[in-house]
Amino acid sequence: MRIEGPNRLDDIDFAKGGGLVPLIAQDVDTGQVRMLGFADREALEVSLREGTLHFHSRRRDALWQKGETSGHTLAVVSLHADCDRDAVLALVRPTGPTCHTGARSCFDAAPFLLQLADVIEARATDAGAAASSYTARLLNDRNLRLKKLTEEAGELAVACADDDTAAVAAETADLLYHSLVACRAAGVRLEDVVELLRSRHS
Secondary structure (H helix, E strand, O other): OEOOOHHHHHHOOOHHHOOOEEEEEEEOOOOOEEEEEEEOHHHHHHHHHHOEOEEEEOOOOEEEEOOOOOOOOEEEEEEEEOOOOOOEEEEEEEOOOOOOOOOOOOOOOOOHHHHHHHHHHHHHHOHHHOOOOHHHHHHHOHHHHHHHHHHHHHHHHHHHHOOOHHHHHHHHHHHHHHHHHHHHHHOOOHHHHHHHHHHHHO
8 A cells, every 4th residue: 555645644553563663665766675663653744744754763762864863864755555554665765875884775685686786886996806807897998898788789689589588588687787887887877777767667
């Protein structure tokens, strides 16, 4: 159930958790779970009204906004109750790292494409990687990068024309990888691509 306004909060089972429900923050563009907290009705009302994610602190027994001290807030895209209506998922757009340790997420479990983008980013910033890393070679050689991108796209087209399902999967994987490398070289993030796809879908 999408929670589109405060009136929908009447359908949430706050009583089961003693007035609180688990509130999961998930990056709307990457699918990465950023954090888990708890919310009472007030926290969800304020989140809906102000557009930034708020929680209820069990330790302080008080309302708090994620990022109120660090500035790394979570902009609310939408709120969704689960099937039992006793937990809430917040789709958010983070403005920085979410974990108090400085990590992007409190959970070390990023979706695979985000992990791949992170590896590409690491190769781009590692001065010693150029000698041994294919990714670093692509990032440092524009002609090779563009040649491989064109080559992989052509191989995918041939696999599709041949109705070769195994080859289609393999060539799509190759093209996705080379596309992510090309995006990094052009200063485009995976999140930027997903956000554009989402805007076209909607």
